Amino acid sequence: MRHADLPVVIQGGMGVGVSSWQLARTVSAAGQLGVVSGVALDTLLARRLQLGDPGGHLRRALAAFPAPQVAERVLDRYFRPEGLPQGRPFRPVPRLSLRPRPQAVELTVAANFAEVFLAKEGHGGVVGINYLEKIQLATPSSLYGAMLAGVDYVLMGAGLPTEIPGLLDALARHLPVELPVAVEGADAAERHTVRLDPRELLPDHPPLRRPRFLAVVSSASLAGYLARSERTRPDGFVVESATAGGHSARPRGRMALDAGGEPVYGERDALDLAKVAACGLPFWVAGGQAGPRPLALARAAGAVGVQVGSAFALCRESGMAGSLRQRLLRDAAAGVLAVRNDPGASPTGFPFKVAQLAGTVADPQVYAARPRRCDLSYLRTPYRKPGGGVGFRCPAEPVDDFVRKGGSAEQAVGSRCLCNGLTATIALGQRRSGDYDEPPLVTIGQELEFLAGLRQRAGDDFSALDVLHHLLTQE
Known part of the structure; x- marks a missing residue:
């Protein structure tokens, strides 16, 4: 790839729905790389359809889906023209599994197609989609749906995505695929996979264009490991420091915490951009x-450009609920916004940035009052049952259930349900019995000094184009 052909700015694929198709479309139409978040899109599609699909955008996207009978089944199951009555809970979607039911596969493929289709609609720019390697059970179906919509880039972090280049090659030709799934406690001889046969959805379809793959890594050593083999080599890297929002890599070596209980990063964790550049692949x-x-x-260090998340998460086109976005901006302007890199909040075991906002799951009282449950279950960990077979557990589920499945009570302390919390952050939280709605959980980066200059240029309610202007205009 020639650097001249690559975008200078990548808009980060943040949270659950924060990197919305509206945001990605705006950035892509302006000539940079807009990225939609690929996490939990099946749930987002189902819930938005149940709310009546205001504006008709999702129905427009599904009308373009290349398997009309699949789109019809999704609409029949979830679309409610009149919306849900006040307080009525959303209809659940199937949980991820090693052997997903056809309706689960169809929903995931259609949801990823719809989000990318809408992000690409009406312009000739490039669009990406961001996934978490941790959510392996959804990966084949998600990728295939995005590729059917012509996604240009796939980005993946929160793990080591060694299988993705080969998966993209096969899916572009509609070949059956198997993705190895990590199962805790499994014997070395055991092999667990999740499968997808695209021909069951589209028996006759021309080959797809293979998207470029960017691996999100936290060190030069990980970049070098992926780059050394043709089988694992991505088309480029996003090299991310520990200050970025969402999940962070653990510090190298023994975990040490500071006085506030946050991980301490040292010289070993600094980004060695010269070594990344030596891999010979484009990087941001x-x-x-x-x-x-x-x-x-x-x-100047050899990068094509930068990936920016928090500035876009706080712009008008962000999928974050407007009230939360405005609170973040007000608190940041007043100098009272705290963002904690919590080592125990995420069920994944990776440190996770949590904005300390009253009324959200970061508030100890809200956290204590929330009944523990794991019903969305994207971050569940597969484990080998003592008698054989595979079960699923999550530190954020009821503690007794987690311990019964072989987890430890200590591991469950402080664990937040990211799936429900992040979904509530975009105003799609589940409605529970007893007039209880899932509270939001907000993630954002820890370096927000950019806001002063951005506000000076564009005011308090800035747009994605204002962010691009701020980034690309020399001071």
Whole structure:
């Protein structure tokens, strides 16, 4: 790839629905890489259809889906023209599993297609989609749906995505695929996979264009490991520091916590961009890059450009609920916004950035009052049952259930349900009995100094185009 053909700015694929198709479309139409979040799109599609699909955008996307009978089944199951009555819970979607039911596969494929279709609609720019390697059970179906919509880039972090290049090659030709799934406690001889046969959805379809794959890594050593083999080599890297929002890599070596209970990162965790550049693949730098000076420094170090998340998460086109976005901006302007890199909040075991906002799951009282449950279950961990077979457990589920499945009570302490919390952050939280709605959980980066300059340029309610102007205009 020639660097001249690549976007300078990648808009990060954040949270659950924060990187919406509206945001990605705006950035892509402006000539940079807009990215939609690929996490939990099946749930988002189902819930938005149940709310009546305001504007008709999802129905327009599903009308373009290349398997009309699949789109019809999704609409029949979830679309409610009149919307849900006040307080009525959303109809659940099937949980991820090693052997997903056909309706689960169809919903996931259709949801990823719809999000990418809408992000690409009406312009000639490039669009990406971001996934978590941890959510392996959804990966084949998600990728295939995005590819059917012509996604240009796939980004993946929160793990080591060694299988993705080969998966993209096979799916572009509609070949059956098997993705190995990590199962805790499994014997070395055991092999667990999740399968997808695209021909069961589309028996006769021309080959797809293979998207470029960017691996999100936290160190030069991980980049070098992936780049050394043709089987695992991506088309480029996003190299992310520990200050970026969402999940962070654990510090290298023994975990140490500071006085506030946050992980301590040292010299071993610093990004060695010269070593990343030596891999010979294009790369972008992420984490605290929201300004013209960080962009210039990244390019001087050999990067194509930067990936920026928090600035876009706080813009008008963000999928975050407007009230939460405005609270973040007000608190940041007043100098009272705290963002904690919580080592125990995420069920994945990776440190996770949590904005400390009253009324959200970051609030100890809200956390204590929320009944523990695991019904969306994207971050459940497969484990080998003592008598054989595979079960699923999550530190955020009821503690007794987690311990019964072989987990430890200590591991469950402080664990937040990211799936329900992040979904509530975009105003699609589940409605529970007793007039209880799932509270939000907000993630954002820890370096927000860019806001002063951005506000000076564009005011308090800035757009995605204002963010791009801020990044690409020299001071």
